[in-house]
Amino acid sequence: MVFKILIAVVACVVIVRLGLFVIRALATPAPSPDEGELRRVNLKYQCTVCGAQVRMTKAGEDLPPPPRHCMEDMDLIPTME
Numbered sequence: 001m002v003f004k005i006l007i008a009v010v011a012c013v014v015i016v017r018l019g020l021f022v023i024r025a026l027a028t029p030a031p032s033p034d035e036g037e038l039r040r041v042n043l044k045y046q047c048t049v050c051g052a053q054v055r056m057t058k059a060g061e062d063l064p065p066p067p068r069h070c071m072e073d074m075d076l077i078p079t080m081e
């Protein structure tokens with residue numbers, strides 16, 4: 001009887017440890033690129049489905065792939081600078 005309780009306690013501790021390990025792994029944010037690797041951009045995109053507009057101010061490249069909205073690629077709107 002005592003042996004069974006001991007096994008249950010050990011199993012409980014192992015499960016909690018495993019759970020915490022998984023949660024910590026998920027909570028760790030992905031490494032973001034250095035500030036120096038980002039360029040200032042001024043791009044405006046519009047969703048072709050619902051018309052929502054988005055402005056992109058920083059990107060890793062001059063013309064990054066368009067973001068998606070409503071499961072579709074957004075259209076790049078020419079902006080005057």
Ligand SMILES: [Zn+2]
Pocket residue numbers: 047048049050051052069070
């Ligand atoms: Zn949309």
